[in-house]
Amino acid sequence: NAINVVLDALLIGGFGPVPALGVAGVAAASTIAQWIGAAWAVAVVVRRLGWPAHLRMSEARGLLRVGGDLFLRTGLLTGYLLLTTRTATSLGAESGAAHQAIRQFWIFAALGLDALAITAQSLVGYFLGSGWVSEARRVAGVAALWAVVLGALLGLGMWLFRDGIAALLVPPAAQALFFPAWLLAAVVQPINALAFVTDGIHWGTGDFRYLRNAMFVATGAGALGLWAIEAAGIASLLLVWAVTDGWIAIRAAAGMLRVWPGIGAAPLARPNR
Structure with missing residues (x-):
């Protein structure tokens, strides 16, 4: 959520070299934040449990x-x-x-x-x-x-x-x-x-x-x-x-x-x- 808020502020109105994307910026911010969250969750699971040896x-x-x-x-x-x-x-x-x-x-x-x-x-x-x-x-x-x-x-x-x-x-x-x-x-x-x-x-x-x-x-x-x-x-x-x-x-x-x-x-x- 914190990443989403920061990206919203950056992508909707633009900042420096980043262009203002408006509504598309909202979608991009949510998508990027979701992928980061998913990757983070997988990394935590793998670190604690390891990769499965096989899939039943x-x-x-x-x-x-x-x-x-x-x-x-x-x-x-x-x-x-x-x-x-x-x-x-x-x-x-x-x-x-x-x-x-x-x-x-x-x-x-x-x-x-x-x-x-x-x-x-x-x-x-x-x-x-x-x-x-x-x-x-x-x-x-x-x-x-x-x-x-x-x-x-x-x-x-x-x-x-x-x-x-x-x-x-x-x-x-x-x-x-x-x-x-x-x-x-x-x-x-x-x-x-x-x-x-x-x-x-x-x-x-x-x-x-x-x-x-x-x-x-x-x-x-x-x-x-x-x-x-x-x-x-x-x-x-x-x-x-x-x-x-x-x-x-x-x-x-x-x-x-x-x-x-x-x-x-x-x-x-x-x-x-």
């Missing part, structure tokens, strides 16, 4: 299967966010500006909540791998409780500091559209936190196919809702975020039901080994 095709197939499920899950999530941006911008420049501010803050909040999700993933995976399923379920319960608490605090902060955030992120012409949708996004933060934390729990159990299928259902329902807004010709950013709240709620409900009571072949519903 059975393991490779398993990794590709998991990677495919995660690719589809993340692709559907990203695709839904792109659809919301398309719908919001089709309502006008002011709606697009207001939506982008809320969407970027939502992504920022999601990355923060990922800290709890990754902790849950690690602990659930550890206990489940050790055969202590009851302890893994206990970790899942504690993580879900903290998700609700942190989500509520985040939502409260969004409501208390709404004026300052609007002044910082949104042009005056778009603020009338921004506030109702912003408050709706704030209200759903506890549920949003549950959605991301239960994702982490299911990563820890290796339940990637279930996550993929749940995201298919949520994104299908969300896309249908956005299509209905456009088909009805309703110019309402608030409705875009109401549909998004529904998309979040479906993800959270699917994540919770897989743990409590444990629908389907739920890994956390098995007895201790």
Whole structure:
């Protein structure tokens, strides 16, 4: 991220012999930073573990299967966010500006909540791998409780500091559209936190196919809702975020039901080994 910021400053506006690239500079900075990060990660792994002596095709197939499920899950999530941006911008420049501010803050909040999700993933995976399923379920319960608490605090902060955030992120012409949708996004933060934390729990159990299928259902329902807004010709950013709240709620409900009571072949519903 630090490299990306430095390259943005250098490539967007130019400096010395480096020409100003504008939007292309943003893309170049992100691409270079990603490649540096990837090379760094590979170097750390090789230094600690060494090069593999051989590649087992059975393991490779398993990794590709998991990677495919995660690719589809993340692709559907990203695709839904792109659809919301398309719908919001089709309502006008002011709606697009207001939506982008809320969407970027939502992504920022999601990355923060990922800290709890990754902790849950690690602990659930550890206990489940050790055969202590009851302890893994206990970790899942504690993580879900903290998700609700942190989500509520985040939502409260969004409501208390709404004026300052609007002044910082949104042009005056778009603020009338921004506030109702912003408050709706704030209200759903506890549920949003549950959605991301239960994702982490299911990563820890290796339940990637279930996550993929749940995201298919949520994104299908969300896309249908956005299509209905456009088909009805309703110019309402608030409705875009109401549909998004529904998309979040479906993800959270699917994540919770897989743990409590444990629908389907739920890994956390098995007895201790």
